[in-house]
Amino acid sequence: MSLVEGKAAVGMRAPTVLTLGGAAFIADPAGALFREADRLLVVADLHLEKGSSYARRGVLLPPYDTRTTLQRLARLVARYAPHAVLALGDSFHDGDAHGRLDVDDRAAIADLQRGRDWVWVTGNHDPAVPPGAGGTVAETLVLGGVTFRHEPGGTEAPEVAAHLHPVAKVRLRGRAVRRRCFVASERRCVLPALGAYAGGLNVRHGAFQPLFPDGLTAHLLGEERLYSIAGPLLVPD
Amino acid sequence: MSDRSLPTAAGVLPARFAAWFALRGWSPRAHQLVLLEKARAGRSTLLVAPTGAGKTLAGFLPSLVELAERDGEEREEPALRLHTLYISPLKALAVDIARNLEVPVAEMGLPIRIETRTGDTSAHKRARQMVRPPDILLTTPEQLALMLAHRSARELFCGLRRVVLDELHALVTSKRGDLLALGLARLRALAPGLTAVGLSATVREPEVLARYLAPGAEVVAAAGGARPDMRILETAAVLPLAGHTALHAMGEIYAAIRAHRLTLVFVNTRMQAEFVFQELWRRNDDGLAIALHHGSLDAGQRRKVEAAMAEGRLKAVVCTSTLDLGIDWGDVDLVVNVGAPKGASRLMQRIGRANHRLDEPSKAFLVPANRFEILECRAALDAVAAAAQDTPDARAGALDVLAQHVLGVACAEPFAADALHAEVVTAAPYAGLSRADFDTVLQFVATGGYALTAYERFAKIVHGKDGLWRVANPRVAQQYRLNVGTIVEEPMLKVRIAKPRRRAPGMPGTILRGGRIVGEIEEYFAETMSPGDTFVFAGEVLRFAGIVENEVVASRTSAGTDPKIPSYAGGKFPLSTFLAERVRRMIAAPDDWHRLPEQVASWLEAQRRRSRLPGRRDLLVETFPRAGRYYLVAYPFEGRLAHQTLGMLLTRRLERARLRPLGFVCNDYGLAVWGLADIGAAVASGRLRMADLFCEDMLGDDLEEWLHESALMKRTFRHCAIIAGLIERRFPGQEKTGRQVTMSTDLVYDVLRRHEPDHLLLRAARADAATGLLDLKRLTDMLSRIRGHIVHQSLDHLSPLSVAVMLEIGRETVYGEASEAILAEAEALMIEEALA
The missing domain is CATH 3.40.50.300 (P-loop containing nucleotide triphosphate hydrolases)
Incomplete structure (x- = not known):
């Protein structure tokens, strides 16, 4: 057709920066944190092989979740060229998940790990990461004055954590939009899940309140940027 | 006899x-x-x-x-x-x-x-x-x-x-x-x-x-019965241009109820049922036994109404299509159909509910709620008089249903693929099923049918050395039994009456639990409400307090509270193609207008004078400015669902042409799109061609792009996935326990669409979209029908016909562009508040 073509004007926006105890992180709309100072990329809750975990129980979900998740991760690595990647736990959906990885997916992980530090932080789904997964394994990690762990709620501040798979829902003029999001205050940040089949927990759920007693801001993942929203515009599911 | x-x-x-x-x-x-x-x-x-x-x-x-x-x-x-x-x-x-x-x-x-x-x-x-x-x-x-x-x-x-x-x-x-x-x-x-x-x-x-x-x-x-005695209810009132309440006719409906033994008052949606019920009781000085019956009411309550009807204790029942079918609940002697009938055959069915004696005529009143509906009622009466039927075409069998059946057969006994294929094609809907498609279904049932063969060891049915397919283990049969059937309910929320209490200011209100459950409403409807909104349900005006887990909590309102009339949502039946064609013909033939009520004829006459009439085969498109916005109103007469899809695609195109559309509404007859840029001027300057805007190529990339994020498409996919047995009815994400991290089928849809766009389930979902919630087939037919027949009328004011569509604004859900815009607006609101 000969309609006048033109991309909707999207102004070049500065990336959303979250500041935690003096450390600045770029929050990427794909759902990752990046710290320029030490070129550290942080991702959370990959839940690799969740699809095949369902398949074992007779629910034959499309077996492309691992591939999708790793492609997301690969795009982030290409964008930031990090010196180190931190996977904040529940990287593998269950104890056998690593063993079920497809040859190609295994190779994709090895490619991503090449030439940089790689840390698997353990989570409740993957308390023991097999040695074959490459990289190193840690329970918690303190880097540049920030504590990184899977489950939020440590006493050390500032803290970057995962586990809850936060999503936020915004309702306006009769329409509701539900998206994965970062949840942040000045002393804590919870990352959204990166896994293709990872579900979400609404930020209005009681689990978030004790972690953010002074209120929280949700940074919802958009196509090209984050949307930062707090208060009554965030509705429960 | x-x-x-x-x-x-x-x-x-x-x-x-x-x-x-x-x-x-x-x-x-x-x-x-x-x-x-x-x-x-x-x-x-x-x-x-x-x-x-x-x-x-x-x-x-x-x-x-x-x-x-x-x-x-x-x-x-x-x-x-x-x-x-x-x-x-x-x-x-x-x-x-x-x-x-x-x-x-x-x-x-x-x-x-x-x-x-x-x-x-x-x-x-x-x-x-x-x-x-x-x-x-x-x-x-x-x-x-x-x-x-x-x-x-x-x-x-x-x-x-x-x-x-x-x-x-x-x-x-x-x-x-x-x-x-x-x-x-x-x-x-x-x-x-x-x-x-x-x-x-x-x-x-x-x-x-x-x-x-x-x-x-x-x-x-069998020989036909007596001709039904039906007519359009005469009214002295000025008929509204839009709306579906038929408020003007309530007095006459009430009088008709009083004059008959048992009246069935049919309406098209639950909302209308609630409204009509309220209005009849408001007038019920005689204390007539008038009851309400619709699918969302508690089953116990419905049984009570049915029993009372059968025992002759009721004077009238206001009902939706729940009473369309077969059961003789009582001695009905009058059927009142409020609103447009939408289809001639459906109307005949409903009228047949009155008087089960073959040789006496059934008696029925049609009550149009607005001027367009008068045209539709007139067309339906003509069709019934000509004994013309508009029952739908035979369908091609759905592949997701076949998958369910194949698994069921395997649960009963081992089968040979050749024999089962030969058997399946004797079923009329599957007569045209190719062997290749049958084998695809078989592979789907076995291992999910993915190009990436990852699940051989988790197969549900296996191909034995004897050449027969059989279930892999007994658990498969159990799963099948829990999943049987093709009716997938929309996620529903129970409605509970309770007293809301406020906590400290600024904190979200807590809600007292423990009240009575009065029925269920669709989750998507509940989503459109904000706390404090009033709506009519189960014959009462309720105030929405919030959604707690899987329940809508609401409180009773004081007497005389006006419900904020909710949207017309839930009108399941779009105007049939057959009636639409008759309505178009009627509008295009001024010589026949004398058969219409005077106020309708003069409305059409005004349209002819101030703009022009939509032709029988044309698509009339009007553009005009109004109150700082620019409008485009089109009259395809193809039903709400097809118009909704068309509206989504048009706004997408206008957006790309930088004509800054803001939203659209539609009804069964037309749709109105409005925006910040002058569409009429863009056409005049040659920047935009109507033929391009309505070109069939919108069903290519534009459609694909929209389907990617369309909630309707995701809902359609979920239905197919459940019917085909990919996921269970109680798959996490369908249950709102609010306590767990939930995963939804939307994620599955996204992944499958990216990696295997031709997968059986996506094919099934697309086939459904052609006739179901997106009504794509009708849209396709329309776009091809109007090629070369688009008539653009540039106006400096709104036209008489357009008013009927524009009045839907505020009543109907307004559709906007993608969800990004909503998020951006919410964020801007926040910043505004912070600076205030």
Whole structure:
């Protein structure tokens, strides 16, 4: 057709920066944190092989979740060229998940790990990461004055954590939009899940309140940027 | 009775039956005897007859005669075989028919056992029925599927003589009909001596329906009843241009109720039902017993209304399509249809609910709620007078339903692919199924059918060395049983009446629990409400407090509170193509306007003067400015669903052309898009061509892009995934416990679409989108019809016709562009507040 073509004007926006105890992180709309100072990329809750975990129980979900998740991760690595990647736990959906990885997916992980530090932080789904997964394994990690762990709620501040798979829902003029999001205050940040089949927990759920007693801001993942929203515009599911 | 000229009656009807007819003072009707003859000759028959023609008895008579004529030995045999299977779309109907059938059986003293089997039948009884079946079993399509998947299905059905399918016209138009067709094919394979009898209201193409029933089935048409006495309710009031409340006619409807014994007031949506019910009671100075009946009400409450109707304790029932079908609840002598009928055949069905005596006319009033609806009512009356039907076309069988059936067959016994394929194509909806598609379905059932073969070891059915497919383990059969059927309910939320309490200011309110549950509403409807909104439900005005877990919590309002009338959402039936064509013709023929009420004719005349009339084959598009916005109004007359899809695609294109659309609304007749840029000027300057804007190529990339994020498409996909057995009905994410991290089928849709866009389930979802919530087929047909026939009228003010569409703004949901815009707006609001 000969309609006048033109991309909707999207102004070049500065990336959303979250500041935690003096450390600045770029929050990427794909759902990752990046710290320029030490070129550290942080991702959370990959839940690799969740699809095949369902398949074992007779629910034959499309077996492309691992591939999708790793492609997301690969795009982030290409964008930031990090010196180190931190996977904040529940990287593998269950104890056998690593063993079920497809040859190609295994190779994709090895490619991503090449030439940089790689840390698997353990989570409740993957308390023991097999040695074959490459990289190193840690329970918690303190880097540049920030504590990184899977489950939020440590006493050390500032803290970057995962586990809850936060999503936020915004309702306006009769329409509701539900998206994965970062949840942040000045002393804590919870990352959204990166896994293709990872579900979400609404930020209005009681689990978030004790972690953010002074209120929280949700940074919802958009196509090209984050949307930062707090208060009554965030509705429960 | 009328049929006295039946020389064959004595020859066909056994003495015992003839005596029973005589005792009742009846003589058998011609079609009843014809069916008996056909059955004796081993022929399958479709009986097309109006209400009150003794259809049910005609269907069962051959079975009763054959069972009565069994010799003593057969009768005494303890492990009797099932003789006749009756299938109805409603379990209540199956139960009702069983009760009615007991009468002749008891009065003639026939040794025949009759039982029902529905979801309400105890597990113990159902198990016994598999081993020791009755002679006649009355059941539903879902129960048939379950029985066919049982390991002793072959034994149970091998001696089956007859299957009776009631309200067949209503069954075949959906996926339920696909599943039933496959079940029938299976029954024919298991029981070589089987003949089928179909009972149906009048349909457009009875031969097609007969083909569905069985290959080679014949059509028997009973003589039509008296012509219905129907008219459009006269009103002195000025008819509104838009809206669906018919408020202007409530006084007249009330008067009609008072003047009749029992009136059924049909409306198109639950919202209308609630509204009409409220308004009738507001006028009910005589304290008439007027009740409410719709699908969202608590089942117990519905049963009470039905019982009261049957006992003659009610004066009127306001109802939705829940009472469209077959059960004779009472002595109805008037049907009032509020709003437009949407289809001529549906209207006939509803009118048939009044007066079940064949030779007396049914009486009906049509109550149009706005001026467009007058045109539609007029068109429907003409169609009914011409006995023209607009029942839907026969469908092509859905692949997700076939997947469910294949698994069911495997649960019963091992099968060979060749034999099953040969059997499946005898089912009319699957007659055109290619072997390649059948094999794709087979692979899907086995391992999910993915190009990436990752799940061989988790296969549900396996191909054995003997060449047969069988279930891999018993758990598969259990899963199948929990998932059987094609009805996927929209996620519903219970509505609970409670008192809301506020906590500290600034904190979200807490809600007191423990009140009474009054019914259910669709989750998507609840989503559109904000705390404090008032809505009508179960005959009361309620104030929405919030959603707590899986319940809507609401409080009662003080008397006299005005409900903020919610959207028309839930109008399930779009205007039929057939009626749309008649309405277009009527508008385009000013010579015929004298048949219309004066106010409608002058409205059309004003349109002709101030703009122009939509032509029979044209698409009229008007553009005009109004109050700082620029409008585009088009009149395709293709129904709300197709217009909604068109609106989504148009706004996308206008967005790309930088014409800054803000939103759109639609009704059954047209749609209005508005925005910040002058569309008329863009056309005048040659920047935009209407032919390009409405070009069929919007069904290419634009559609694909939209489908990617469309909530309607995701909902369609979820239905297919459940029916095909990919995911279970109770898949996480469908249950709102609020306590766990939930995963939704939307994630599955996204992943599958990216990696395997031609997967069986996506094909099934696209096929559904063609006719279902997106009505793509109709949109496609329309775009091709109007190619080269777009008439653009640039105006400097709104036109008389456009007002009717524009008035939907504020009533209807307003659709906007993608969700990104909503998020950006929410964020901007926050910043504004922070700076204030």
